[in-house]
Amino acid sequence: MQQIQRGKTIQGNLVEDPKQIQTQNGPMVVMTVAEQNQRFDRESRQYVDMDPTYYDVGISREKLGQNVMASVGKGDRVSVTGNYAVEPYVSRAGEPGLNHRIWAEDVGASMQFNEVQVAPRPERGADREAAAWGVEGQEANASGLSPQEQAGVDALQQDPQGPELAGPSR
Incomplete structure (x- = not known):
């Protein structure tokens, strides 16, 4: 059975x-x-x-x-x-x-035991247009990030430990 x-x-x-x-x-x-x-x-x-x-x-x-x-x-x-x-x-x-x-x-x-390479996905329709423009229609910079995203990356590069958090963590 x-x-x-x-x-x-x-x-x-x-x-x-x-x-x-x-x-x-x-x-x-x-x-x-x-x-x-x-x-x-x-x-x-x-x-x-x-x-x-x-x-x-x-x-x-x-x-x-x-x-x-x-x-x-x-x-x-x-x-x-x-x-x-x-x-x-x-x-x-x-x-x-x-x-x-x-x-x-x-x-x-398994990415723990095998060497894995993920091929880039082909750009399609709206994705192709979104890749050329950042968030809310703002032109992306050379890195492909919107100004807001680039500001976040810049902040992390300046302080790799991240911001200090106030109060206890849960």
Whole structure:
């Protein structure tokens, strides 16, 4: 019996490079993520590594699949959010097991463990016009900031510790 959980997020490392496969419904990107598990051993008072849980991840959204293929590879740490399904099975050797599958809604590369570069977004319509003009139609300076924004940057550069705050903080 298959159980589905919506909105599950896992974090782990890619077992191999993502692959694009062809299905009846069109192209899809698939990958396997190994999530490391630990448990606390009360006797030794330490965390002990356990066997990882392997998730088969399917990506049917075209743009997400293209970005995954171009951005991550074997060994990279990722977070995957999507619909999770677990289904029991019996191996050829007669041993029971569980298939863990996630239909990805989003995939993110870990910025703590991976070198990540975000490409600049192409300027579009009103965004292009807003980039040329600052807040409330004031012309932006060479840095692209409005006079008010530039004044804030200048103040921070003069006093990198920031202003002193009066009263207790909450």
